[in-house]
Amino acid sequence: MRPYFRADHDGKVTRVQPSPQTPLLDKVRLPADLRALPENELPQLASELRTEMIDAVSQTGGHLGAGLGVIELTVALHYVFDTPADKIIWDVGHQAYPHKILTGRRDRIRTLRQEHGLSGFTKRSESEYDPFGAAHSSTSISAGLGMAVARDLSGGKNNVIAVIGDGAMSAGMAYEAMNNAGALDARLIVILNDNDMSIAPPSGAMSAYLARLASGKAYSEIRDIGKKLTGYLGRRVERTVTRAVEHARGFVTGGTMFEELGFYHIGPIDGHNLEHLVPVLKNVRDNGDGPVLIHVVTKKGKGYAPAEAAADKYHGVNKFDVITGAQAKAPANAPAYTRVFAESLVTEAELDDKIVAVTAAMPSGTGLDLFGEAFPKRTFDVGIAEQHAVTFAAGLATEGYKPFCAIYSTFLQRAYDQVVHDVALQNLPVRFAIDRAGFVGADGATHAGAFDTTYLGSLPNMVMMAAADEVELKHMVRTAAEYNEGPIAFRYPRGNGVGIEMPERGSVLEIGKGRVIREGTKVALLSFGTRLADCLLAADELDAAGLSTTVADARFAKPIDRDLVRRLARDHEVLITVEEGAIGGFGTQVLHYLALEGLLDNGLKVRPLVLPDLFVDHAKPEKMYADAGLDSAGIVSSVFGALGRNQNAARA
Template structure:
């Protein structure tokens, strides 16, 4: 008997409508092939690999369950959208990623109807998705709104401003928290610890979901009993999570790489939701590619690389990098002046503050992706007698512009800004 030739399922998928014709089993196979295609493409172009590999199953499941592009899928930052681009009509151009005249490395409205909202700077997705949801409520021809946001990106103030507003408005909206317990560097902050606690809580998402569904249809006394049963099943108390206190229905944690579980949860959430829902998906950054899973940064951003070994092509110039010169210099000054501290918004490595952090861990503050807070925090420290060095890329400091003016400059406070990456980027 001869083996039947293996036809890749991915070859039958140009647009999400093609995914919706596949069986659940084929969707899983499609995700595996999509992962391989993403690795192969990024090995030729370089780019954000780890984040994209972490959302392969989510990408397939969301497009299979929701009716994109009528339903609006908003990726936070957009650096994890390569698998999304491959299944939304751009597979033939995926190897032009981040090249001149090629595909953008982020979502971009002018590139595709499947990119309803552009991004690159983090923590905007919930606000934008809520905007789409309200446009729908006010009669515009647009469907469900789904934001996918990482545990790093949900550390920024804007995300909370949006959750606060969404919980108050109370309209149907889906927020998928893609929790890989990583930002670019390991995440810091109280919220990060809180999410890690939730992620450990209960793997019984599907059961919880079923318990919720049953409870909702029972008369009051029975419902209370069912809710107690649900607590026993899930380990969660009713309204135990922060998200529930803010007015969201919380579903999770769910295994973000288990296609059957994802499809089940997304389908039932889609069928039942009447208000805002937060789905907590636990994922692995770099999933399915050993060199990425094993590296410290999970291959957040890579140069071109060899797929078999994971070894990246070197792109380091011979001249000393600004980042290292700054990092070493600050460390020398800090040794002689105990008032000197470094402040970074989730980018200790990118800004060079990791050099001081390694030498004197207590003298560097990683505040999470929170540039506005970083600047005013530095201002407060300066007013309190310290000598803070606030190291933020020029593009992200845009977000702290008012704080630079209002909290630092107008009060003439001694905060030093180390502003990097103001020029053209890319190899």
């Protein structure tokens, strides 16, 4: 075995343990090398690939269970299809780690989700083997259909394969794409990776035999002859007979729904049996036309006992011990914001039976699993269907209930029309709990909550809050519960709070009113959200440099506290707004008010600090804040820049 080494924070290198033996995988740098192997060696290759992935993710953290479930499928796809000419689109992309190892990125696989390292999802700029970047679910069939149609328009012959599963088939977008694909009759291969509950479970060798038969040339030719024969009898008879045949086959294979959408359905087959997978994929590659769906049944976490036993806990993991499966835990010096939200909502729901909770397939991620334990009949997980979640919540609101719609900032984007049309336009009191607001570290640009303040703050009737710490979050949960005048939203970040003492229950905040934390005379720092702690650190440094500094917590981006903004503008030479959101958000609201009131005419120096106007790649959060100028050093630098003073000279 080749030993591998690890460096600690001081740069000391120590031997950790021998790296796993992977003699066959060592021969495979690219899929072309894989295709040169005898077919009977594929199971060994899959075993080595699984070992390599477990070892790599144990060092980096990341998504584990989904990737382990598609090891054999990944090997089979790259063995049968001529990638990258044939295009494989991995829906969501978090199951693509094995794909990355086989496509020239094995030497970098232990940089996953680290600064300047590999993305935790597929990424077009990373490799020609990633034809479509993904991190939100249910996009693969739409993208694949677009590629297939483009191929046909260009006269190409390559295959396009969309691999979708892990709950992504619960989203309406997947069915919209399938409906369109069936109508266009474009040549597209969809693999339904059924890794949760089988629509029709496979039954061993007989199921595999039927799948091979249905995907084979002989069956396709008989089917085509039948179409031609019924064609002579008239189009109505043709449709009737063809539909009857497909219905009969659908009752046996479980694919009637897909056949109705225009897809030729094959399966279900065992997604961990290469002797079953490879022949079916070859048949599909070599025969037939039009859209095809292959139903493959897999198990999340396959081949790693801890992940098989607890698929939810090993979906996304921290660094872990390969032998025991024990994951590294962050120091528990402060509660996680997600848990504070969940516990606060439970407290409010105990006192108000009209409070209900809605999530879009993220009960544990949003903390609503705790609410579900306390109030199972008042908890609704609608699947990966954010659009439906929002309008469903709107319907609840029309009947006097108080829905809390808990959705990550990046996922709420998917339901923006519903927020606008079904909630804000009708002024319905839906409460939006927006988790993962701001930077999200290793999950990078695809999951960053950059835009919610901007896209919600522009809507009439919307109230928009952001919690500066865990106590403020408790206050905002109660404020949202009590507010019935229209829609209200509150945002909070990933990670832990600041570690302050919390009350048993939050207080009701006055809508549109902020608070002053410390008073000064020269500089005003007006924070919206969790950058408040860095504003206070910046104020210490500014005071030490002779710049008396006020620090205020806006609490609300809409409506803004006009009295507070007016006072800060009139009593200070410099006003810095600080927010962990994109341009067009809180700072824009403040600048708009200052301009209309003529408060910029007296020489006030205003600097709005926001997230960079670009998609920021993954890194450690503290590095992301520093690069964005949103840490205390960046805030201090902005103040000195506004004053036209040299910061180093001031320190001297």
